[in-house]
Amino acid sequence: MSKKSRHIAAAAGLGTMSLGLALAAPAVAGGTASATPSHAGLSGSINVVMAQYSSLTAPYWKSLVKAFEQKYPSIHVALRVIDWNTLLQQVPTMIQTHTQPDILNFNNYSTYASAGLLFPAQQVLSAQVEADFFPAFKKSDTLKGTQYGIPWIASVRALGYNKAAFVKAGISSPPKTWAQLEADAIKATKAGYVGYCLPLGSEEAQAEWSLWMWSNGGNWVNAKGQWAINSPQNVATLNFLRKLANTDQATQPNPGSTDRTSGCWAEFATGKVAMTEIMPLGTFQTSFMAKSNVKWASSPWPRSSLKIPAFTLGVQDVLMAFKHSGHAPLDKAFLDFVYQKGNYLNFVKREGFLPATNSASSALKNNPVDATGIALLPKAKFYPLTNPNWTVVQSAVQSQLGTAMAPGTNPKTVLDSLQRDAVSGR
């Protein structure tokens, strides 16, 4: 009971605060849309755990926290920046030991939300910040009508191709259909390239698989929202990939154990790969292509039939606020500061990701690379993040899907096993 009433009190506090803000905003000098809501009078301490995207991440957060604490001297932020590999291992340990932070930067929220561990987003964000997010992101962060995930950064995927390879193989335009892709991959292979580099290794198998699955009209779930990983369409998709790899030999060897970055992107950057899945910006650009002399371009994902609407895969990471220590007003002060246009834009630019807010993306529209990615966003499809079993499914796909590529394996068996894991949730 006491817990509940505290939440209500917090929500009431929020209401008055954002009201005050709405009145105060026009009065701020210059009237900039990104004027920060005031959180004066708060005091206390919050724990914040952020994911390390690159070597620039920790310095960014350190200076941001310093600026925040200068502005709010009575709020202390205990910050930890943890690399992804460690983070994926430590978050369950934190929950198991009841030491989850107040704010966490992660890649999935729904399991935590459905276990009742999270504050609804509107309790920890001012209405102004809340209104700035892309609707598509907000939607995939909403569970049973309540938004729990807080959109952080995003990336979209496309088909990248090596222009010189296309010329040498006699390919005039990028493939629009599976049949064209297969034919082009065979041509490029004959011209001495890896026709299509297929990364079904554990790093991001769920992304590569989503693209192929959706481009054949399949999906993770059926129309009723039930898991449908082993649907006939999906089996057909896997058989197409097996044909491309094992019969046509138009992929690199061992696609089931090739990772996207160290496998395909590294090879693409040396000019040996004709086509592969890429991010039109972000890490692909900064870490692999910036110093490479390969001329490349990207095009929308080919589909098995042109009747299937064009799409792209949108991958978003989220922030979430754990409610165990009841710091909603402090969380809100911090998150409002984080999403302030200058701060947020700075982060997105440094790390090379797509922003999740309208204001940041309009600021980036002049940058051609960013613009390509931003233009793809409206067509983006997302993982079934709202399903509480998604955490388990993603892990299972990463650790098992690749085995379906080995000659002599029955792809249906692998998909059946994934389906079982998805339904049972363990």
Added chain:
Amino acid sequence: MHIAGQVAGAVTTTPAPPSAPSRGRRRHRRALRRLTPLFWLGPSLLLIAAVVAYPAVELVRTSLQTISSIGLNEGFAGLQNFRNLFSEPALPHVVYNTILWVVLVVGVTILVSLPLAQFLNKAFFGRRLVRWALIIPWAASLVMTATLWRYIYEGSYGMLNAVLGDLGLIHKPVYWYQSQATSFWCLVFVGIVVSIPFTTYVFLAGLQAIPRDLYEAAEVDGGTPWQAYRGITLPLLRPALLVAVVLNTIYVFNSFPIIWVITGKIPGDFTDTTITFMYKIAFTYRLDPGEAAALGVLNVAFLIVVVGFYVRRVGISSEEPGAGLTSVGSGPGRWATLRERLADSLVPLANRTRPAFLPVRRALTAPWQGPKRVWASLWRPGRPYILPLIGLLIAAFFALPYLVMLDSSLKSNIDLFHSPALYFPTKAEWGNFASVWSQIPLASYMVNSLVIAGLATLLVLAVSLPAAYYTARHRFAGRKAFLYLILVTQMFAPVALVVGIYREVLSVNGQNTYWALVLIDSGFALAFATWIMNGYLASIPVEVEEAARVDGAGPLRTMLRVVLPLAKPAVVTAVIFTFIQVWNEFVVAETIFNDPTTNRETLTVGINAFVGLYQTQYNYLFVASLIGIVPVVILFAAIERHLVSGLTAGSIK
């Protein structure tokens, strides 16, 4: 722990008091005496209880609980986790892999290390160079070595394929660690290469403990080198063999980094052992910490049974105090025992038990005299050239991968992924060695690692020396239990205990503090130091101490003033082993000492920034690894001579 013996007068070697005091005083004294072992072993026991026992209990508890995929405890599960585990379709294959992995790696390691130690025991030009080369794979952390091998094994840009291609042995790249046909064997090879140095040094020490005059005696008796080997070397190497087999079995069984770094991210379970599978169940494959804990419990149970069985059969000769695991015998009776054993083993071959075969045997060996003489006439002048040549080849074999590391650390990003691999960088980027310091806070990481390894080494020494001394000198109820307990602490893979450790560290507010990591690392390093020093101290004659005692020195002072200086080589050995183990520790440091915001990371953890989620920056990773290896190798090389004689129980003259 029931170490404080239940039987009165458990301590046997303490001389009886010269005059009979009053009854009350005697009882009082007896009670005190019963507590004496606690006094000496107490610190060790406390450390074990805190660092190993508590997380172990936590592991068992977790195995009986339902834990959700995000870590929520959903209550008591009974044996459901064990049932889930046994219904894993991959389990039989994983168990098969584990047995094959342990048998192959330990078996081949022992078979290779025996002759290698024999070889390094001979005097030849360049022997120190070979020993140093052997040290490198041991001094380099497993995470670094495994990453290096993954890079060497790579398909299109791997160095192995470049070499084999240029030799004309392969015509298209082999995807060594990615393809099912080869991946497991790649791991076994690396496993053997990194286990050989430690094992060789254990044998080398064992060999040096064998007195030369035994071989001279054998030669006088007309024994052939093979007879001498079977009759003297092998039996006297038995204690060293015990150490090598037991410790290697535990280390190899619990080996996580090699498999995890090289093939851990490859879908499927073709190369998983029960240790990596446990990690996968917890963090990738099932996200089920309860089921993983169940496997963790079974892993330890399995090791206790296997090692217990082996130790029982081969036997820690714990009846005679002073027979530690590495010592052959003890005290003044030692040489007599050796000679007896020698006689027992040689005589049957000569003429005692089977006199009837003697003429036949002579006849059989006679024709060999000719070739033998030819061999000798070739060998004597050739020896100064042949031995160094073989030595050079061995040194090259062990050092070569690390030369690849040096070579690749100088490559640009483009050169790194050039296909086929370039033997040399198109332009050596020496700048990598300068810019790495600004890429990551390498200096802070090195200071952290030095402080933690240094403090842990001191702590281990302070705690294990009294325990080793006491168990070497006294027979008391619980002595054997203590030695086994120490052994058992080695059987828990830190990977299995990490959740319990994390929980414990949180409860005392020790995250990202130096002292917490120092305590935990010390707890895990305690066993080896205790064993080594126990074995060595036991071989120091008791008479040495009696003089001190007559002069009125108490036992503590005797240990520090008289025994410690004599045991210097063993202490040096313990220091170097502990230092390296802590310096290279990864799993615990990653979990409890990991705060990039304040630069609180150790070197092995910190350099993983270059592995990243996106792409391995091999050049920087290798630069940082090399910088990390250098201090250890230098330390090692400087101390190597002591190390060998330190492992030699009883080389005191």
